[in-house]
Amino acid sequence: MSVITLANLLITYLVGIATVQDLGRQGYRGLGVPVSGVLDVLSASYANALVGNEVSAALIEFTGSITLRADKDLVVAVTGGLPKVYVDQYEVPSWRPIYLKSGKELVVRPSDRGNIHYVAVSGGIECESVLGSKSTYVRGGFGCLGRPLRVGDTLLVPDVNVESLWSRVYSLIPATNPGERVPKRDEVLVLRATKGVHAEQLQDLETLLKSEYVVTLESDRMGYRLDGPPLTSASRLGRLPSIPTDRGYVQVPPDGKPIVLMSDAQTTGGYAVALHVVPPDIGVLAQVRPGHRVRFVEVSVEDAERLTSSYLNEVEKPKLALEESWEY
Amino acid sequence: MRVHEIKIISSGGYVIHVDICRDVNLECVNAMHKLYYTLKKELSSFVKELVSGVTSIALFYDPRRISSDYLTKKIRELWLWSQQIELSEVYKPRRFVIPVSYGGELGPDLKSVASWAGLSEEEVVKLHTSRSYTCYTLGFTPGFLYLGEVEPRIAAPRLETPRVKIPAGSVGIAGKMTGVYGLESPGGWRLIGRTPLTMFDYRRDPPIPVAPGDIVVFKSITLEEFGKLKGLYVGDYVG
Numbered sequence: 001m002s003v004i005t006l007a008n009l010l011i012t013y014l015v016g017i018a019t020v021q022d023l024g025r026q027g028y029r030g031l032g033v034p035v036s037g038v039l040d041v042l043s044a045s046y047a048n049a050l051v052g053n054e055v056s057a058a059l060i061e062f063t064g065s066i067t068l069r070a071d072k073d074l075v076v077a078v079t080g081g082l083p084k085v086y087v088d089q090y091e092v093p094s095w096r097p098i099y100l101k102s103g104k105e106l107v108v109r110p111s112d113r114g115n116i117h118y119v120a121v122s123g124g125i126e127c128e129s130v131l132g133s134k135s136t137y138v139r140g141g142f143g144c145l146g147r148p149l150r151v152g153d154t155l156l157v158p159d160v161n162v163e164s165l166w167s168r169v170y171s172l173i174p175a176t177n178p179g180e181r182v183p184k185r186d187e188v189l190v191l192r193a194t195k196g197v198h199a200e201q202l203q204d205l206e207t208l209l210k211s212e213y214v215v216t217l218e219s220d221r222m223g224y225r226l227d228g229p230p231l232t233s234a235s236r237l238g239r240l241p242s243i244p245t246d247r248g249y250v251q252v253p254p255d256g257k258p259i260v261l262m263s264d265a266q267t268t269g270g271y272a273v274a275l276h277v278v279p280p281d282i283g284v285l286a287q288v289r290p291g292h293r294v295r296f297v298e299v300s301v302e303d304a305e306r307l308t309s310s311y312l313n314e315v316e317k318p319k320l321a322l323e324e325s326w327e328y
Numbered sequence: 329m330r331v332h333e334i335k336i337i338s339s340g341g342y343v344i345h346v347d348i349c350r351d352v353n354l355e356c357v358n359a360m361h362k363l364y365y366t367l368k369k370e371l372s373s374f375v376k377e378l379v380s381g382v383t384s385i386a387l388f389y390d391p392r393r394i395s396s397d398y399l400t401k402k403i404r405e406l407w408l409w410s411q412q413i414e415l416s417e418v419y420k421p422r423r424f425v426i427p428v429s430y431g432g433e434l435g436p437d438l439k440s441v442a443s444w445a446g447l448s449e450e451e452v453v454k455l456h457t458s459r460s461y462t463c464y465t466l467g468f469t470p471g472f473l474y475l476g477e478v479e480p481r482i483a484a485p486r487l488e489t490p491r492v493k494i495p496a497g498s499v500g501i502a503g504k505m506t507g508v509y510g511l512e513s514p515g516g517w518r519l520i521g522r523t524p525l526t527m528f529d530y531r532r533d534p535p536i537p538v539a540p541g542d543i544v545v546f547k548s549i550t551l552e553e554f555g556k557l558k559g560l561y562v563g564d565y566v567g
Contacts, residue, residue: 029379031528031536032467032510130530140470140511142530194339197347241352242467242474244379244386248340268381268467276340304341305391312392 008071009121009155012105016064019136019221020125020144020155021263023056028131029244029267036135036143037263039116039221039286041279041315042178043079047120049318050077050097052169057124058134058144060155062117065109070100073162075122075169078106081114081287082179095177096323097169099162113182115289122165123158137264138221175319182287188212189294191260191281194304196250196273197243203233208250208258208274209296217290221264223251224285226294230256234272242268248282250275250296260285278304280311331411334363336403338396344387346403352382352504354477357464359411360385361541365418366410371402380465380540382474415541423460423543425567426508428499429554430456430521437487437518441501444484453548455479456520461506463542471510471528471536475544478504490516497523499546508544510536524549524557525565537563 011018021044024037038044038061045055052075060066068076078085078094085094086107092098100106108117127134127144136143145153183189199205213228234252245251249261251271260277261269275296277285285294299307335347348363349356364380367387372378377388389399415421430453431438442449461475468474478501486502491514494500498509500517507517510528528536538544547567549557557565 027377028535029377030466030540031470031534032472033470033530033535131533131535139513140530194341195337196339197337197345241350241381241383242465243345243381243384244467246340246343246386246388266468267379268465273339276343278341301338301341301396304339305395306341308341309392312390 009074009157010069010071011066011149011151011153011155012069013065013067014062014149014151016062016066018060018062018066018149019138020058020127020149021061021135022058022133024135024263025131025133025143032267033131034137034264034267035247036133036137038118039263040080040283042283042311043116044118044120045315046095046174046178046318047077047079047118048124049320050079050095050169050172051075051120051122052165053120053122053124055316055318057120058127059118059120059125060149063115066119068106068119070102070104070106072102074100074157075162075165076100076106077120078108078117079179080117081182082111083114083117084109084111095174095179097166097172099166099170112185114179114287116286121157122162123160126156126158139264171322171324172320173323175321181284185292189284189288189292191277191285191294191296192299192307193250193275193277193296194299194301196275198237198240198272199274201233201237202231202252202272202274204231205274207231209298212293212295213258215288215290215292215294219290221262223259223261223265226258226260228257231274232256237272240270240272242270243273245269245273248277248279249273250277262286278307280307331408334407336400338400341391342389344389344396344399344403346385346387348383348385350383352476354462356383357462357476358415362410362413362415362418363407364540365415366406367403369418370406374399381467382464419541421541421543422537422539423545424538424562425545425547425565426523426525426562427547427549427553427557427565427567428521428523429549429551434554435499435519435521437500438520441482441484441518441520445482447481452482452520455482456506457546457548461544463538463540463544464505465540466536466538469509469511469513470530472513473508473510473538473544474505475507476505478506480504484518486516487518490514494519495522497525497527499523524554525560525562527562529561532561
């Protein structure tokens with residue numbers, strides 16, 4: 001790799017949790033290394049595509065509000081839910097490329113739609129890659145900075161020709177805005193799922209499919225814990241031999257309350273797995289906040305394969321369009 | 329050899345779970361390893377990632393390239409084939425020696441294992457170091473080794489209340505399995521000692537050289553030797 005000049009992006013304000021992530025550490029589950037990576041894969045892919053990056057480039061994932069100051073002209077894009085974005089005092093659109101001049105501040109505040117947001121920067125964030133990924137795995141203390149970002153942190157961004165990049169990307173928008181996937185506060189989120197590994201051993205699986213659950217405060221990058229009618233059959237199963245697990249596995253510990261595994265989940269688990277939420281719906285679950293109501297609906301493996309296929313196509317190649325009337 | 333039925337479950341549209349057996353024992357684990365390395369050899373071009381559990385295997389596939397139906401048929405064929413061969417035909421297990429300082433502060437549960445067993449601490453150490461263990465799998469946290477089978481007399485059950493923080497390198501017992509914590513993590517295994525070796529180094533690729541099916545032997549060392557070996561990478565230690 002040739003020498004790259006680095007420009008900086010400084011974090012000047014942060015209320016929430018922010019980490020650098022990419023599409024995760026693939027191929028090391030067998031050694032017990034969690035995949036990590038962005039929670040809402042589709043939003044992250046769009047953010048990168050909008051600034052002309054590979055979809056696998058490292059970017060900032062955060063909850064809450066953040067302010068970033070550019071030390072050099074950059075092209076950035078903010079995605080996730082439907083956040084409020086400002087450059088200095090002026091509101092600018094999310095899900096669009098933004099020309100951020102040197103010395104200007106980018107402010108992102110959540111609206112009532114969305115919980116996890118992304119800031120992609122032209123060229124991607126430069127930091128330590130571990131086992132093929134810059135995703136921060138906080139529990140393991142590795143990947144990028146190996147810890148959450150703090151106010152005062154400086155992120156390094158490779159030097160790119162911003163003028164020429166801007167002329168290529170300035171009119172890009174998503175063909176349909178994935179931010180609209182995020183349900184309104186009072187809308188029940190429906191998660192499509194196939195049966196999980198232990199579905200047959202859980203006699204009251206119907207409870208899980210017929211009831212409404214609520215996302216609890218004990219939800220983080222490892223898993224989203226839900227509250228609602230417990231599956232009493234789970235406590236009778238006791239400890240099971242540990243099986244390989246993944247994002248989207250709906251584990252039911254002995255207390256009967258489901259946990260939907262997320263990006264930093266352990267690679268193996270000894271709890272009963274009742275359902276498996278399809279990949280496109282995990283990113284949407286990541287976007288709802290504690291208190292949000294969810295329910296599960298069963299889909300066949302064939303349907304899940306179809307849904308996963310079109311989702312993977314979109315993640316690898318986000319559907320972008322040109323906004324004709326967009327003037328900067 | 330009589331080959332039993334396996335259970336194959338597809339889920340999520342991109343994962344196939346293969347349940348080899350219900351109970352964790354060496355016979356089941358050997359059968360799993362034969363299938364694991366056979367699948368690795370035969371299906372690696374179709375499958376994104378192959379992961380073993382303790383009694384099961386997961387295949388992560390791209391549904392745009394291959395279907396669960398096709399893979400399921402293929403896995404059934406390969407299961408029958410894999411059980412007719414020796415493991416060495418598909419994988420040559422390596423042998424690792426792990427030096428351990430037993431008891432004291434580094435092995436706070438050696439006492440409770442000894443009293444559970446009705447043996448002296450020295451006898452527990454002797455039994456723990458007298459066997460070659462098979463690496464069942466890695467998982468739970470980065471570089472955690474699941475090893476077995478433990479001599480029944482010292483197969484003490486896991487702690488009722490797990491510890492919040494266990495130092496990297498801790499060696500524990502949980503029933504018929506013994507294990508090594510690759511990184512600091514929470515855990516409920518009874519800690520009988522600690523290795524000075526660095527078991528998991530994320531700046532290396534792979535970060536731990538031990539693989540499912542490999543053989544691990546423990547060797548008792550003094551505190552002084554522990555100090556001298558501190559930080560040496562497991563792959564560089566010659567017992």
